[in-house]
Each structure stands twice: as C-alpha cells, then as structure tokens.
Amino acid sequence: MTKGVARKFQPTFWPTIFSIFVIILALCLGTWQIYRMEWKEDQILLRTERSIAEPFSFVERFPGEVENPKADEFLKVWVEGEFQHDKEFYLGARSLDRRLGLQVVTPLLMNDGREILIxxxxxxxxxxDPSTRQEAQVTGTVKVEGLIRIGGWKGYEFVRPQNDPVKNFWFYVDNDVMSKTVDLNNPVKSVYLDAGPDVNPGGYPLGGQTRIELVNNHLTYVLTWFSMALILAVIYFIFHYRPVLKKEDE
Structure with missing residues (x-):
C-alpha cells in the first residue's frame, strides 16, 4: 500500500464562529448601506424638485402651525413682512468656500401678525456686527422666498453641542428657545425658512445655503462590505481545505 495526498474541507470551531459572525455583520452593513443609498437618492430628488418649484404663500397655505413639518420640509414658499433686525441670532461654526463665518437668523413679522425665523x-x-452690513438691514415690508426647514439638531444625539442663548451663539435652530429668548409674541414654532439665493443689498448675508446636493458615497460602502464578506468566505474555505493522507492500492 502506498500513501497519496488529497484535500478535504475540514472546518475548525473558533475560525468558523469568527468567520460566520464577521460575514453576517458585513452583509448586514452592506444591506443597510443600500437602504441609506436609496434614502439619500430620494432626498436629493425631493430637495431638487421642491427647490425649483414655483413658490406659494406660506400664510395662505399654513394659517396656523405646520401640522406635518417632515412632510412639508423643503417646500418653496414666500412670506411678506418686516425683519426684526434687533433680534438677530447667529449660527456658528459655518463655512463657505473655505471661509469661516456665521449664518444670520432673523425673525420676520409677517403680515398676519405671526413671526417666523428666517x-x-x-x-x-x-x-x-450689523453695523458692518448696514445695507442688508432693510426696513419696511419685504418679500422673502425660501424653503421650509425643521429646527433641531440634525446629527447624532450623543455628539449634539449645546446652544448658548446668553452669548447668542447657536449650533442649530431651536424655534422654541429662540422665540422665548427675544420674546416673540406669536411665533411659528414648528418650522423656519432658509432664504433663497436672491442677493441682499451689500452682498451679505449670502442666501441659498440649503444643502440640496448631498454627498452620496453609499455605493462604495455597499461594494466594500459585500467584498469583505466574499473575501473572508474565500479565505475561510482555503484555510480549511486541507491536505489529508490517502491510502492507495499498489
């Protein structure tokens, strides 16, 4: 009798447990990235369509609070009223074309007696300092076009920074707190507006800061996670496809 060499798939316990866990995790993450990709594509399409649509009167459409802000976010509207420049708010940690700065949020006293943050x-x-952009501190009745936005922190809760009403430094729009800080009489608390790109006197503030085109790298992440699962499965098979001794007849 002579002995030859053959190969046989012989899985071992801990490498099998580890591989199954990692492969399932990678497949789950890849699937989640597919959902994220589809959600972001829908968001980009929705924002684009609403931002180029004809604006309608906010006061006529919403005589009271906006009942379903999430469904109506990014709708294009117009409002008329007077800016209350002495009640400006400043959103910090903003940048534009690699220049650091702020975003100015100003209450507008609409013709129906309500105030809305712009x-x-x-x-x-x-x-x-408003005195450095005096031309933009327009008085009298103005008409402003913009997109409906929902206040609140848009990121993960565990990294949410704290607004500082005392120093008038805000990381995000908080309709309720802002309204109380400057004693607005009849504020719209469910939404605020992002002003459109119309040029302000003097050039600043620069409107049209709504993010329409979102970064969408999720297809890359999908391919990465699924490739990781496939590569690990191949490595696992090769590692356990081991040579074994085989008896052969003379």
Missing part, C-alpha cells in the same frame, strides 16, 4: 444666509465672521 435663516438669511452666510456672513463672514468680521461682519457679525
């Missing part, structure tokens, strides 16, 4: 857009840090 994110007028970006200013350079050195223009925080």
């Amino acid at each position: 994110n007028r857009g970006f200013i350079l840090s050195e223009l925080k």
Whole structure:
C-alpha cells in the first residue's frame, strides 16, 4: 500500500464562529448601506424638485402651525413682512468656500401678525456686527422666498453641542428657545425658512445655503462590505481545505 495526498474541507470551531459572525455583520452593513443609498437618492430628488418649484404663500397655505413639518420640509414658499433686525441670532461654526463665518437668523413679522425665523444666509465672521452690513438691514415690508426647514439638531444625539442663548451663539435652530429668548409674541414654532439665493443689498448675508446636493458615497460602502464578506468566505474555505493522507492500492 502506498500513501497519496488529497484535500478535504475540514472546518475548525473558533475560525468558523469568527468567520460566520464577521460575514453576517458585513452583509448586514452592506444591506443597510443600500437602504441609506436609496434614502439619500430620494432626498436629493425631493430637495431638487421642491427647490425649483414655483413658490406659494406660506400664510395662505399654513394659517396656523405646520401640522406635518417632515412632510412639508423643503417646500418653496414666500412670506411678506418686516425683519426684526434687533433680534438677530447667529449660527456658528459655518463655512463657505473655505471661509469661516456665521449664518444670520432673523425673525420676520409677517403680515398676519405671526413671526417666523428666517435663516438669511452666510456672513463672514468680521461682519457679525450689523453695523458692518448696514445695507442688508432693510426696513419696511419685504418679500422673502425660501424653503421650509425643521429646527433641531440634525446629527447624532450623543455628539449634539449645546446652544448658548446668553452669548447668542447657536449650533442649530431651536424655534422654541429662540422665540422665548427675544420674546416673540406669536411665533411659528414648528418650522423656519432658509432664504433663497436672491442677493441682499451689500452682498451679505449670502442666501441659498440649503444643502440640496448631498454627498452620496453609499455605493462604495455597499461594494466594500459585500467584498469583505466574499473575501473572508474565500479565505475561510482555503484555510480549511486541507491536505489529508490517502491510502492507495499498489
């Protein structure tokens, strides 16, 4: 009798447990990225369609609070009223074209007696003092076009920074707290508006700061996670496809 060499699939316990866990995890993460990709594509399409649509009167459409803000976010509307420049808010940690600055949020007293917060857009840090952009502090009745936005922190809760009403430094729009801080009489608390790209006198604030085109790298992540699962499965098979001794007849 002579002995030859053959190969046989012989799995071992701990490498099998580890591989199964990692492969399932990678497949789950890849699947989740597919859902994220589809959600972001829908968001980009929705924002694009609503941002280029004809605006309608906010007051006529919403005589009271916006009942379903999530469904109506990014709708294009117009409002008329007077800016209350003495009650400006400043959203910090903003940048535009690699320039650091702020975004100016100003209450607008609408013709129906309600106040609504308007994110007028970006200013350079050195223009925080309203006297440096006096032309933009327009008085009298104005008409503003913009997109409906929902207040609140948009990121993960565990990294949410704290607004500082005392120093008038805000990381995100908080309709309720902002309204109380400057004693608005009849504020719209469910939404605020991002002003459109119309040029303000003097050039600042720069409107049109709504993010329409979102970064969408999820297809890359999908391919990465699924490739990782496939590669690990191949490595697992090769590792356990071991040579074994085989008897052969003379």
